[in-house]
Amino acid sequence: MTTIKLTINNTPATLSVSPIKRLLDVLRDDLHLTGTKEGCGEGECGACAILMNGELVNSCLIPALQADNATLTTIEGLANATHLHPIQQCFLEQGGAQCGICTPGMILATHHLLAQYPNPTDAQIREGLAGNLCRCTGYMRIFESVRQAAAKSLLPNH
């Protein structure tokens, strides 16, 4: 066991874990943050995507030790007590979520995309979501959710 320190959704945490334990399992089992999902477990589907130090990563491929001192954002860290994050709101309005397994990863991938390209082209949206697989929606509603989120984020005082 090894001790790691994290900042998770703006809250500091100190944990004693096996150093090679997958960050995904640390989030779900140790921190009880079950919004992050496991799909394939091999970095293909993006269901476990989170933000680590601002970068999109697949938490199933990160040993806990490599997250020592990192700042993490999971899906639980986006909404506040009363309001959904604007990206979540857009997914809701556009029907971008169906069964919900891919949704947290899709939303964090969108967050990462819009941080880099506030006004993304269609090709940038496609590339930004290419690492996140959905088996329900056919992708177009997710695509429209991202387009709406981008349009909204360009408005003043959104």
Add this chain to the structure above:
Amino acid sequence: MHSDPTQFALIAPATLSEALALLSNGRHTPIAGGTELMVALAAGRLQQKSLVSINHLPELRFIQTTPTAITLGANTTFTDIRRNPTIAAELPLLTLAASWTGSIANQNRATLGGNICNASPAADTPPALLVYDAAVTLISANPETRELVERTFPYAEFHLAYKRTLLHPGELLHSVTIPLPTPAHHHFIRKVGTRNAQAISKTALAAIATVGDHHTLTEVRLAAASLADRPVRLYTTEAALLNASLAAADITTTVLRARAALASESCPIDDIRSTAAYRTAVAANLLEQFLRTLPA
């Protein structure tokens, strides 16, 4: 998850020297971005039980530009490569290869060193590195004295056989140095996979060439993924093309000769992703596309 994490040891030494001293007994396996080894862990097929994390070491994460070359530390991520404007301008094939390696989430973690040292014949960056005549610098610590030892080789000599490389146990890839092509060089790369995003190559071809007076190829370097048990330069095809004419009257002959040469040195396999025959045929098509897009 088909492994018990408590059965594995993983430590993160504070410095490169400490990491090399630990690795020097040859009994530990280095792990960088984890996009390969963590998949093996989850699948229950990670043989190595003792790992040393090198991912956090800043000594291995740098991009250094000189007037004649670019050196990339082994920990350079695909995202680092894609975001570097000098690489995009000078080594466009590397930027393109980085852009189609896995997804954004994987590009944020996976490293150039890992892509090379994992030694998959289908890996995305090796064909670009091969045509750019990259050199690799390897580093290790003497197990007794802890003195650091560096060795530098042409990257074309790095892959010895399927998943076998020049690396000794305990040795790390330190960096990759790529001499800058001239403005006269034409660059080409194309990957063929099952889908556009995060596919593993059926095959890929990279090429760099110069065209002289009289429409002849004055320099040509070719490399491919998945045409052999390792990433390969296509020396026979290069020799067949050197001084070949691209003039309208000759291009068909040149293309036919090039396709035949490529087929003669291509030795791919049938596997779940493709067939040997398809791989060779597609690689020949890519070569023809390259030749026909060069200015005649």
